[in-house]
Each structure stands twice: as structure tokens, then as C-alpha cells.
Amino acid sequence: MTDVNTFSHPILITGGAGFLGSHMVALCLEKRIDLVVVDNLSNSDLSNLQTLEKHFNVTIPFFNIDIRDQDKLKDFFNEHRFSAVIHFAGLKSVAESVANPDLYHDNNVVGSQNVIDCIKAQGIKNLIFSSSATVYGDPQYLPIDEDHPVQPYNPYGETKAQVEELFIQDEYFKTASVKLLRYFNPVGSYKCIIGEKPNGMPNNLMPYILGVARGEYDFLNIYGDDYETDDGTGVRDYIHVTDLMEAHWSALMDDVIGCEIYNVGCGKGFSVKEMVKAFEEVNQVKIPYQIQPRRDGDIATCYAAVDKIKNHLNWSAKLNLESMCRDAWSVNS
Ligand code: NAD
Numbered sequence: 001m002t003d004v005n006t007f008s009h010p011i012l013i014t015g016g017a018g019f020l021g022s023h024m025v026a027l028c029l030e031k032r033i034d035l036v037v038v039d040n041l042s043n044s045d046l047s048n049l050q051t052l053e054k055h056f057n058v059t060i061p062f063f064n065i066d067i068r069d070q071d072k073l074k075d076f077f078n079e080h081r082f083s084a085v086i087h088f089a090g091l092k093s094v095a096e097s098v099a100n101p102d103l104y105h106d107n108n109v110v111g112s113q114n115v116i117d118c119i120k121a122q123g124i125k126n127l128i129f130s131s132s133a134t135v136y137g138d139p140q141y142l143p144i145d146e147d148h149p150v151q152p153y154n155p156y157g158e159t160k161a162q163v164e165e166l167f168i169q170d171e172y173f174k175t176a177s178v179k180l181l182r183y184f185n186p187v188g189s190y191k192c193i194i195g196e197k198p199n200g201m202p203n204n205l206m207p208y209i210l211g212v213a214r215g216e217y218d219f220l221n222i223y224g225d226d227y228e229t230d231d232g233t234g235v236r237d238y239i240h241v242t243d244l245m246e247a248h249w250s251a252l253m254d255d256v257i258g259c260e261i262y263n264v265g266c267g268k269g270f271s272v273k274e275m276v277k278a279f280e281e282v283n284q285v286k287i288p289y290q291i292q293p294r295r296d297g298d299i300a301t302c303y304a305a306v307d308k309i310k311n312h313l314n315w316s317a318k319l320n321l322e323s324m325c326r327d328a329w330s331v332n333s
């Protein structure tokens, strides 16, 4: 177990202005851990960090750097030392990755290789990478455990699988503590003060429900009610972002050497209709919906086996669907 007092330098949080990165910033501030954020603000702005600065009465060291800019990144690592790196920075839209696979390869894979080169040059040994359940593709069995074949079906998922391999194949990381976290579907907000603020029209379910609740959209499009699920709509493993960040904390504190892959989910699936019903009941807001054809590339059901992370890192999700719906709405209403 790592002792936080042995962190002689700050933690670097790449992508720290984004949805999940800013929640990690919040957790570190709560635990009084020094941190530095790198982000190029391509899918975020500074508002979450500014909210946290006010809330915690601190200044968050922020560097506007594109991780594809090798020279700038090297200079930055030459000027700062870090005890750990949590690498969130990346593009995450499946649809955009299909339209522009080269951009996704360049941003997510080449960018991550640059981060890895700098990590190695400085000799940093405590690392977390944001991977995704999307690497499993269409599940061959449920719940999906970490031994399930990796068979991504879109360029975004391919970039995540490729970056995992960059860590797994590199001899250097056999002497470091590396956690490759495969997130399922994160939703919610940190203590209702910061939340998810996607640029433009949301692709994901919860931000779209929030848009309908705010009156920005007349109804939710439900993509398919003819799946082989109890009510015909898609089933996913939603996880509260607060739980997800606690999983990062457990990963950061674990000093077992080597590269380990962990699913991070609740281990339970909820359908789109169940999400809508839970949201309506908890928040007393009506979410009208219309059934549309299936969305390209969607799968029927996806939920995680979570025994490995429970057994190795002693972490499991605590917050239920009601908390996710309440906290998502309370920061966005
Ligand atoms: P986000 O878009 O809110 O945050 C990502 C941040 O990275 C943004 O602030 C963006 O500006 C920054 N970024 C992107 N490319 C960059 C670059 N080249 N240089 C510097 N900064 C760059 O997304 P998020 O939901 O917070 O996701 C964080 C990570 O988790 C991503 O890698 C994503 O693929 C992964 N992930 C997210 C989900 C999800 O549903 N949110 C699920 C699985 C995995």
C-alpha cells in the first residue's frame, strides 16, 4: 500500500479539465494531495476547475498543452517532477472516431505514446490509464470479466486497446505499478458542484436526459426497443462518478508492481427505460421519449464482472442508480 506521505511530488492529471479528470482533481483536493493539470481544452473549458478553486479556496496549477506536441510536453516534464500520472486526456466520441479515425489515432495513441515517453524519461512508477469497456466489443458472455477477448468494433475502442498494449508490451512498465482501468458508463457529479458539460449535442444517455429535463430537447430518442432485454431497450452498467474516482484512489494507493487491468462498474445492468423511470421518480421531472431505430454500433447488453477489483484493490461501488440520477440533475438543473 502506498503511503500518500511518500508522494514527494504532485500527481499529474492529464485531461484534468474534462468530466472525469476534474472529478479526480476534486478528490485529490479533498485528500490534500498536490496536483498539476494538463489539458488542451479541446473538449472542455476551465469552468469545472474554477468552481473547484472557489470551493477549496486554492489555485490549481494548469498547463494548456496538447499531448501531441512532443517538444512542449518534454519541456514541461523537464520542468516538473511527478510522483504519479493519471492519464485521462483523450477524445471519446464513437461517432467522431468513425468519421475521423486518423484524428483518434493521432490524438489518443500518438498522444499517449508521447506521455509514456516522458513518464519513462523521468522514471515515474505509479500510473493509471483511462481505458474503456468499449474494448470488449459485442460481449461473448456476461458479465464481462477482464479475460474476455478484446475485440473493439470502432476506431475509438481500437485506440483504447492500442494504448493498453503500449503499456503492457513495454519492459519499463513491468517495473512500475500500472493500472489500466476499463470504465463502464460513468454518470453523476461530485457533491453536486461540478458535472458533465459536453460541448454540443450529447451522444450519451444521461447528458441527453438532462437536456430533456432542462427543456432544451422536446423528448429523448430511445435507440431501439427490440433488443433481447427485459423491456427491449439497451442495458448498461452505470457507475457514479464519485465511486469511479474512489476506484482511482484505490488504484493509486496499490503499489503492486506490473500492469493490471480492472473493470470499473457496478456489476449490474439497467435498461434505458429503467434509467428514465429512475430519473423521473427521483427528480420529479417528466422525460418524454420516442422510440427510434437502433443506433449503429450499439450492443444489447453490457455489464461488468467486478470481482477482480474487489479482491485486489478492495474497491466496490457504493452509490445506487437513484444517487446517480439525483446528483446528475442537481448540478445541471
Ligand atoms: P472529456 O472529454 O470530458 O475529458 C477529456 C479531456 O481530455 C478533455 O478536457 C479534453 O480537452 C482533453 N484532451 C483531449 N485530447 C487532448 C490532447 N491531445 N491534449 C491534451 N488534452 C486533451 O472526457 P471524460 O468523460 O472525462 O473521459 C476521460 C477519459 O476517460 C477519456 O480518455 C475517455 O476516453 C475515457 N473514458 C470515458 C468514458 C465516459 O463515458 N465518460 C468511458 C470510458 C472511458
Ligand code: UFG
Pocket (backbone or CB within 6 Å): 092, 093, 094, 132, 133, 134, 183, 184, 185, 203, 204, 205, 206, 208, 220, 221, 222, 223, 224, 233, 234, 235, 236, 272, 295, 298, 302
Ligand atoms: N441511448 C439512447 N438515447 C440516447 C443516448 C443513448 O437510447 O440519446 C441508449 C443507447 O442506445 C444505449 C444506452 O442508452 O443503449 C447507453 O448509451 P451511451 O451512449 O450513454 O453509452 P454507450 O454504452 O453507448 O457508450 C459509453 C461511451 C463509450 C464508452 C462506453 C463504455 O460513449 O465511450 O460507454 O461502456 F466506451
